[in-house]
Amino acid sequence: MYSIAVIVGQTALSLMFRTKEKAEAADNILSGRSSAGGQISVEDDFGQKLVVNPQSVAGYLYEDLDLSKLAHVERALHQTRTQNLAQKTAESDPSLRLASRMGPAMISPMPGFNGRG
Secondary structure, three states: EEEEEEEEEEEEEEEEEEEEEHHHHHHHOOOOOOOOOOOEEEEEEEEEEEEOOOOHEEEEEEEEEEHHHHHHHHHHHHHHHHHHHHHHHHHEEEEEEEEHHOOOOOOOOOOOOOOOO
């Protein structure tokens, strides 16, 4: 699957394509490589049709969704590795180890404890 997010004015519109060929054809139209002047028209595989003046398109993002899915997985793995490294670093830090051995403060909000009546 492929996605093209088109910025028209201040609005982002998303077009979805099942095949790389159709997505690349839309990319060519949006980039002006196959436009005949005047308005451009792009139709996706899910019933959406964009008809717009080329000057109105501020930009667009062409995305291979299978590859971006892998990018999200890699980002999540990186975050997990970072958290794991931070945990190991904290465990080896002498001042943090001392604080964890001391535990939380022993003040209780319950009546009758800590001198309350």
